[in-house]
Amino acid sequence: xxxxxTAGGTRERIxxxxxxxxEATGKLGSLIAEELAERLPGKEHIVYFLCGTGxxxxxxxxxxxxxxxxxxxxxxxxxxxxxxxEQEIDAVxxxxxxxxxxxxxVTTPEHIAQxxxxxxxxxxxxxxxxxxxxAVAQAVFARPLGAxxxxxxxxxxxxxxxxxxxxxxxxxxxASPKTLLVGFKLLSGVSRKVLIDxxxxxxxxxxxxxxxxxxxxxxxxxxxxxxxxxxxGSYTAFSGKEQIAKGVADSVLKKLMEDQG
Numbered sequence: 001x002x003x004x005x006t007a008g009g010t011r012e013r014i015x016x017x018x019x020x021x022x023e024a025t026g027k028l029g030s031l032i033a034e035e036l037a038e039r040l041p042g043k044e045h046i047v048y049f050l051c052g053t054g055x056x057x058x059x060x061x062x063x064x065x066x067x068x069x070x071x072x073x074x075x076x077x078x079x080x081x082x083x084x085x086e087q088e089i090d091a092v093x094x095x096x097x098x099x100x101x102x103x104x105x106v107t108t109p110e111h112i113a114q115x116x117x118x119x120x121x122x123x124x125x126x127x128x129x130x131x132x133x134x135a136v137a138q139a140v141f142a143r144p145l146g147a148x149x150x151x152x153x154x155x156x157x158x159x160x161x162x163x164x165x166x167x168x169x170x171x172x173x174x175a176s177p178k179t180l181l182v183g184f185k186l187l188s189g190v191s192r193k194v195l196i197d198x199x200x201x202x203x204x205x206x207x208x209x210x211x212x213x214x215x216x217x218x219x220x221x222x223x224x225x226x227x228x229x230x231x232x233g234s235y236t237a238f239s240g241k242e243q244i245a246k247g248v249a250d251s252v253l254k255k256l257m258e259d260q261g
Contacts, residue, residue, distance in 0.1 A: 001040055003087050003257065004048045004080065005033040006096035009053025010073050014160065015151045019071075024056030024097035028224075032093055033058040036195035037065050039253060050076065050081060051144060052096065052153060073165040079166065084176040091180040091252050094169050095212070099161035105144045109157055115142035119140050125207070170196055173207040182248060183208040188216035199229045209255060 007029025011019040025144040033049045037058070047065045049058055058065050070076045074100065083089060116139045126132045139217040140161050146149050149159060168223050183206055185199040199213035213235070225246040228251060236251075238244040 001047070001086060001091075001151065002046045003252075004050060004083060004089055005029050005036070006050045006070075006076070006080065006092070006094050007033070007258075008052030008070075009097040010052055010070065010076060010099045012072050012099050012102040012165075014106065014147075016148060016152045020099065020101075020103065020160075021053075022097050024052065024055075026051050026057075026096075028241050028244060029093070030056040030058040031093040031241055032248050033065055035245050035249035038154065039109045039249060040064070041216050046060070047088075050079060050096065058259060064219050071100060073168065077086065077166060077168055081171060081175045083173065083177055084179065086195065089176055089179050090256055092172055093180065093182045093248060093252065095182075095184045095185075096168075098168050102146055103128075103160055104163040105141050105161040106151060107140060107144055107159045107161065108155060109159060111143035111145075112136070112139045113166070121186065138205075144163075161167035166205075169202075169206045169208075180243060180252060180259075181206065181260045183211040186212055186214045190215065196227060196229055196235055199227070200233050201237075203231065210248070210251060212244070 008026030009022040009024035011021040013019055029051070030202065030236045031050070034045050036047050041064065043064055045064055049065055049067045050070050051067065057067060060067065068079060072081060073075065076096070116135065119135060119139065125237055126135055140159070172179065172181050183202050185202050187195055187198060194214055199211040202208065203211040209231065211229045213229055215225065218225040224241050224244065226238045226247070228247055229235045230239065236247060238247040
């Protein structure tokens with residue numbers, strides 16, 4: 001069997017030396033990878049561990065865990081979808097915290113003002129809100145700073161223009177319809193019902209077999225609780241990262257065995 005576990009977080013480039021990142025540690029993902037490798041120790045079984053910079057890494061003494069380092073969302077998409085199309089992957093456990101946005105352009109208020117001044121020099125100003133919105137949107141991209149190098153730290157108010165990244169989880173079943181998919185949902189300070197309902201919605205939307213629902217409050221307080229939601233909307237609760245990892249691995253392997261008859 002072949003598995004992909006994604007873990008940690010992506011980093012999106014601002015310039016040559018700066019990035020936008022999140023605080024995901026990759027600890028739970030690394031434990032899940034270890035559990036899968038321990039249960040299927042043979043060399044014919046491979047666990048691909050796709051992880052962000054600085055992620056916790058699984059113990060790889062058994063030799064059937066292959067670590068692939070990822071930086072941004074684009075690289076994650078290329079690597080993950082590439083693996084799914086190149087070989088048969090039995091399950092993807094997608095625990096990575098993927099950036100919702102990446103940097104599209106970097107500019108300054110002065111550059112935006114200059115672009116607007118040039119556009120409307122000798123011309124009538126926009127009358128409608130929609131026309132102003134279009135004009136400002138064009139001005140934002142008219143004079144970008146060269147992000148391929150380090151942007152000067154002398155700038156008082158650099159402006160970062162963000163664009164949405166693709167929802168990676170939504171691409172997995174398109175690339176490999178038969179692959180079992182486990183998604184992860186993290187919310188903060190919500191009721192259990194809202195947490196479970198939201199996870200179930202993600203499950204249906206992205207054709208997951210399971211979604212692990214987490215509340216950030218329990219993670220921060222050191223008593224990580226996870227709720228593994230299935231296709232019926234029912235869930236199994238686990239407490240502590242080690243028990244969550246065991247529960248996810250057990251459920252995935254049991255489901256794969258059932259499907260294989």
